[in-house]
Amino acid sequence: MSASRMPLGVVARRQRSYFRFIVPALIVVGAVIIFPWLFTVWMSAFDWKIGTEAHFVGLDNYTGLIHNQRFLEAVARTFYFTALAVVAPLILGTIAALIFHRQFPFRGILRGVFIMPMMATPVAVALVWTMMFHPQQGVLNYLLSLVGLPPSLWVYSPQWVIPSLVMVEVWHWTPLVMLIVLGGLAALPTEPYESAKLDGASEWQLFRYITLPLVAPFLLVAAVIRTIDALKAFDTIYVITSGGPGTASETINLYLYLQAFAFYNIGNASAVVVIFFIIVMALALLLLYVRQRTQWT
Amino acid sequence: MDVTATAPPRRRTRWRFRRWLRKAAFAFSVAVIVSPAILVFLWMLSLSLKNEIDNIAYPPVFIPSPPTFANFVAVFEQNSIGRYFWNSVVVSGGATLIALLVGIPAGYGIARTGAHRLTVLILIARMTPALSYLIPLFAVFQFLHLNNTLTALVITHLVITVPIIVYIMAGHFETQPRELEEAAQIDGASAWGAFRYVALPLARPGIVVGFILAFIFSWNNFIFGAVLAGRETRTLPVAVYNVLTFEQLAWGPLAAAAIIVTLPVLLLTIVIQKEILTGMTAGGVKGG
Numbered sequence: 263m264s265a266s267r268m269p270l271g272v273v274a275r276r277q278r279s280y281f282r283f284i285v286p287a288l289i290v291v292g293a294v295i296i297f298p299w300l301f302t303v304w305m306s307a308f309d310w311k312i313g314t315e316a317h318f319v320g321l322d323n324y325t326g327l328i329h330n331q332r333f334l335e336a337v338a339r340t341f342y343f344t345a346l347a348v349v350a351p352l353i354l355g356t357i358a359a360l361i362f363h364r365q366f367p368f369r370g371i372l373r374g375v376f377i378m379p380m381m382a383t384p385v386a387v388a389l390v391w392t393m394m395f396h397p398q399q400g401v402l403n404y405l406l407s408l409v410g411l412p413p414s415l416w417v418y419s420p421q422w423v424i425p426s427l428v429m430v431e432v433w434h435w436t437p438l439v440m441l442i443v444l445g446g447l448a449a450l451p452t453e454p455y456e457s458a459k460l461d462g463a464s465e466w467q468l469f470r471y472i473t474l475p476l477v478a479p480f481l482l483v484a485a486v487i488r489t490i491d492a493l494k495a496f497d498t499i500y501v502i503t504s505g506g507p508g509t510a511s512e513t514i515n516l517y518l519y520l521q522a523f524a525f526y527n528i529g530n531a532s533a534v535v536v537i538f539f540i541i542v543m544a545l546a547l548l549l550l551y552v553r554q555r556t557q558w559t
Numbered sequence: 560m561d562v563t564a565t566a567p568p569r570r571r572t573r574w575r576f577r578r579w580l581r582k583a584a585f586a587f588s589v590a591v592i593v594s595p596a597i598l599v600f601l602w603m604l605s606l607s608l609k610n611e612i613d614n615i616a617y618p619p620v621f622i623p624s625p626p627t628f629a630n631f632v633a634v635f636e637q638n639s640i641g642r643y644f645w646n647s648v649v650v651s652g653g654a655t656l657i658a659l660l661v662g663i664p665a666g667y668g669i670a671r672t673g674a675h676r677l678t679v680l681i682l683i684a685r686m687t688p689a690l691s692y693l694i695p696l697f698a699v700f701q702f703l704h705l706n707n708t709l710t711a712l713v714i715t716h717l718v719i720t721v722p723i724i725v726y727i728m729a730g731h732f733e734t735q736p737r738e739l740e741e742a743a744q745i746d747g748a749s750a751w752g753a754f755r756y757v758a759l760p761l762a763r764p765g766i767v768v769g770f771i772l773a774f775i776f777s778w779n780n781f782i783f784g785a786v787l788a789g790r791e792t793r794t795l796p797v798a799v800y801n802v803l804t805f806e807q808l809a810w811g812p813l814a815a816a817a818i819i820v821t822l823p824v825l826l827l828t829i830v831i832q833k834e835i836l837t838g839m840t841a842g843g844v845k846g847g
Contacts, residue, residue, distance in 0.1 A: 279750040280667075280668045280671045280672045280750065281668060281672065281674075282668070282750075283664040283665060283667050283668030283671075283750075283754065284664070284665045284668040284669060284672075284674070284677070286660075286661040286664065286665070287661040287662055287664070287665030287721060287725055288665075289661075290657075290661050290717055290721055291680070291721060291722075294692065294696065294714065294715070294717045294718050294721070295680075295684050295692065295718060295721075295722075297695065298691060298692045298694070298695040298696060299687070299691070301694075301695035301698075302691050302694065302695060305694075305695070312698065312701060354592075357592070358592045361585075361588055361589060361592060364585075366585070366586075366589065372589065372593050374829070374832060375593055375596055375597050376592065376593050376596050377596075377828075377832075378596055378597075378600065378825060378828070379596050379599070381775065381824055381825060381828040382600075382821045382824060382825060383778065383779045383796055383817075383820045383821040383824055384779060384781060384796075385779075385781045385796040385797075385799060385800050385817075385820065386603075386796070386799065386816075386817035386818070386820045386821040387599065387603075387817075387821070389799065389800070389813055389814075389817050390599060390602065390603045390606070390814065390817055391599075393606065393810055393813070393814070394599075394602065398617065399614075399615045399616075399617055399619070401602060401619050404617065404618055404619050433595055433596070433599065437596070490685070490686055494688050494689070496689070496690075496781075496782060497781045497782065500781075500782075500785075501781075501800055515688060515690065518688070518690050519690060519782075522690060522693070522694050522697075523697075523786050528694060528698065531690075531694055532691075532694060535688060535690065535691040535694065538688055538691075539686070539687055539688065539691065542686045542687075542688070543686055546686060
């Protein structure tokens with residue numbers, strides 16, 4: 263007996279009895295997720311430091327941020343970091359997926375090894391990278407010297423700190439892109455390849471005109487997830503540089519952390535959260551919109 | 560193939576050589592993409608098994624000789640890593656169990672009513688920066704004098720564990736046929752009875768996956784503990800960061816502690832290798 267064939271009253275009663283199953287979770291979600299959202303939006307209209315009186319200031323926190331040089335720089339830096347930390351894993355992850363899509367000995371084990379970075383505790387790997395970045399005793403400069411390159415200051419140089427942090431991010435999250443694209447490759451039909459091969463297409467042409475358009479939707483999913491996560495990157499940046507040297511690696515999230523938990527400037531921090539959320543949401547929707555307009559598939 | 564069979568021997572060897580070259584190039588590319596992953600973990604292991612003189616030597620010493628467990632002994636004796644490990648077990652375990660308690664029925668309810676709008680909520684939660692939960696909860700805990708307690712940490716970690724368990728269980732119950740539950744209800748079982756005695760036992764595999772993923776994300780979380788925990792209630796990632804980087808700066812113990820934090824996660828990962836993707840893409844709130 264399926265729900266569609268039952269009388270309407272029965273269906274409605276059923277829906278209600280199933281709704282009861284959801285209530286406890288709704289209470290928890292309301293308390294720890296929805297309440298914080300509302301509280302944040304509300305507090306962003308106040309000038310409030312923990313331990314003092316709160317004053318209603320309307321949109322002053324927002325207008326203050328628009329004229330705040332340090333915040334604007336953090337926004338620009340976040341975009342720079344995100345662009346690199348989305349594009350590089352997408353390219354490398356696609357190459358890795360093409361490799362793991364083939365059959366070869368020890369494939370299962372090697373794939374398991376390849377995805378290890380993605381699950382490892384971010385703080386733990388960040389600490390190991392901190393030691394590897396060390397300009398005097400770090401292993402990375404030793405590796406550079408082996409191939410005849412001059413040593414780098416890595417995260418101690420204002421100019422190189424963001425690319426260095428992106429390197430950690432790429433190491434950490436390329437496996438996720440690989441897994442998503444690999445799923446796309448597994449679902450590919452075989453017929454187009456057979457007919458293209460009969461027509462004498464080269465391997466590059468097969469990839470460019472058949473594989474790439476067919477896995478494009480999966481690449482887009484990977485791009486959206488990567489964009490969200492890269493914008494929100496915190497643990498590795500905080501552990502490795504804490505936003506330094508100076509403010510050279512201070513992204514929105516790092517700035518937010520300082521406002522909230524170093525200066526306890528709750529009103530201002532809440533306004534940052536709201537703007538930050540709008541940026542994340544807007545970029546995610548933009549990617550989905552671009553996909554609808556271009557229709558790669 | 561005809562071509563090779565009739566080709567003169569010279570051309571055949573050249574063809575073989577090219578095939579060999581192709582295989583070698585492929586093996587090389589596999590090595591290139593896998594090595595960064597494996598080398599960082601091997602370097603972590605190497606640092607943890609060497610004494611401090613070898614660890615800061617230049618050029619670096621790669622193979623510990625002889626390997627020493629002194630770093631591991633040191634972090635347990637001097638830094639009470641054991642206590643922080645237990646804190647992490649309590650926080651992640653507690654938050655995951657509560658999430659299972661409310662999340663399994665919720666996943667069931669969503670799957671059976673088709674209330675998919677609720678999963679959109681979960682996706683929005685995924686996009687929200689973790690700090691935006693932390694600020695209000697911090698203020699509330701301050702008011703309730705709950706800051707620096709494990710209770711506050713367990714409650715905050717529900718932000719991570721509940722969405723992921725609801726999402727995974729909803730997906731799981733959707734694939735589970737409902738005929739058996741309907742048969743039980745015709746025989747007089749209540750909706751709760753059909754869930755408790757028919758649907759729930761069948762959902763064991765999904766529950767295991769949800770449990771492990773939620774536990775991993777909660778275990779890996781740094782920022783909640785960094786803000787809310789006191790000296791005694793630090794979770795393991797926070798303790799490793801605070802104690803070992805500020806109060807002493809020795810690479811051996813730091814690497815040993817990093818291994819202690821991340822090893823349980825890597826072991827759990829092996830158990831659910833196949834289901835990881837679902838969790839990572841849709842999953843709960845993670846990172847910052």
